[in-house]
Amino acid sequence: MKRTHHCGQLTKTDLGASVSLAGWVDSIRDHGGILFIDLRDRKGITQVKFDPQDDAALGEAAAQLKPESVIAVSGTVALRPEGTANASLPTGEIEVNATALEVLNRSEPPPFPLDDAGGDKVSEDLRLSYRYLDLRRPKMRRNLEVRHRATKAIRDYFDSQEFIEVETPALFKSTPEGAREYLVPSRIHPGQFYALSQSPQQFKQILMVAGVEKYFQIARCFRDEDLRADRQxxxxQVDVEASFVTREDIYALFEGMLKKVWRDVLGTDIPTPFPRLPFADAMNRYGSDKPDTRFALELVDFTELFKTSSFKVFASTAASGGAIKAINVKGLADLTQGELKALEDAAKALGAKGLAFIKVEGGEWKSPIVKFFSEAEKAELSARLSLEEGDIVFFAAAEWERACAILGRVRLDAAQLLVKRGKLALRDDDWKFLWVVDFPLMSYDEERGGYAATHHPFTAPVPEDASLLVSDPKAVRGQHYDIVLNGVELGGGSIRIHQPALQKQVFEDVLKIPADVVESRFGYMLRAFTFGAPPHGGIAFGLDRIVALLCGTQSIRDVIAFPKTQRGQDLMAQSPTPVTPKQLKELHIATAVPVENG
Known part of the structure; x- marks a missing residue:
């Protein structure tokens, strides 16, 4: 071993001890010829003193060092002179008087500062290009440690609950009804492909048929989706399945898991049980199936009020079965034209033709649409929205789910404008957990002209709705549940279908998947269900999203050691890259783009 202690370990109790340390040169200070080097490893920093009067050669060698070089030093622990202690460091009362120095590796000047303040000011692309340097920054190192502690807490919890960790294959068969897959060509089966597993869903259900009863896995999953701050x-995925459980069992089990994670990682005791909110209420009140409940700003429905209105836009929407929603953002009437346009653009991105509004300023209602409202309509708007000076009301008129979603987005963006003005406080550590339940089992896909599973096709219907499965699929609720924290969906799951006849009915009679395609994609699973499949259910949590919230960062790229950019690139390793014609020939593949000569 090149060291006897780590760089965050030595204190006054070690005075006079002979020690060896190793790490990176964090900083160098020259005080009249005496050099002080802050030596850093992953545990902390120790100040090392090189006095040329004690050893001229050693002092000269130290003077040649550059930041981020890797060194090993030996010396004696001494008390720092009076008035020079650093109370912000655990090692701040001592220093090591160096007696030996070994340069293990010299460093070129880093392309950006490796402290948190300096590193945060450079572009993410530069940090990702030199990810090995970015990960030396204290914040990034803490993020990795938080991820480790969270993962350990999860494993310990499920072990205490008698779950078994089982690894499932990464190479699976293509099931293209879900998200876009990554395909892997087979060399030994020309023209055939594997798909990288989007989730262990089918395997974990098979494990229930196999009698495992309690399964979990920290699973690596792959989806060829457009990337963003919370998607890679x-x-x-924290993937879990259990037999002989109800939804209540699932709620209690995973509330216990999250309680342990927050206690072990942050020392915070989160209250349980979590509130539950039906999907329809979440949409009606917050305009989202993953509502941020740290603040109010709830939507109000005015469909009935405007059915006979002189304002034809609202009246025609209500008459055709749509919805009229409004939200009062108190204290935001002073928003700028640029801020108003940004809100309008956000609404248009979700299908709105515009963003109708009413400002309350100088005791007046200011809006192009006010002239169309009757006195009775104004009175009801004022009463139900509690309108006051300085308020601004936004409206959405569209089919129900779209109207909710439009104002749900406006709600979030308006909240950020209130935060910017100091009129709303949103604390990252105000942990508002929530179960969203009673989702519709099916939704109608206009593009393909048929029904699609809201969650996935293995979700069981609520028993009292099962009789409507074929006649009125949209009226059937699924035994599906999502867990949401501060507007972020942490995970989702369901009680599964375990009867082969019901599963076949969902595939063929509701989703209209041809029988031969059902057999090709799911035949093995349906056969497994004929051999005594127990009732079962489970959930999958996004570990990256959980850790990002624990770390207080908006981007999951900050909690993944080697993430891809939003364009799906690894800037450090410079992938993806072309491959040689020889490689393609072995895989029986021809491409439509030029490849490297090989």
């Missing part, structure tokens, strides 16, 4: 093409 390869991600980590």
């Amino acid at each position: 093409m390869e991600f980590t």
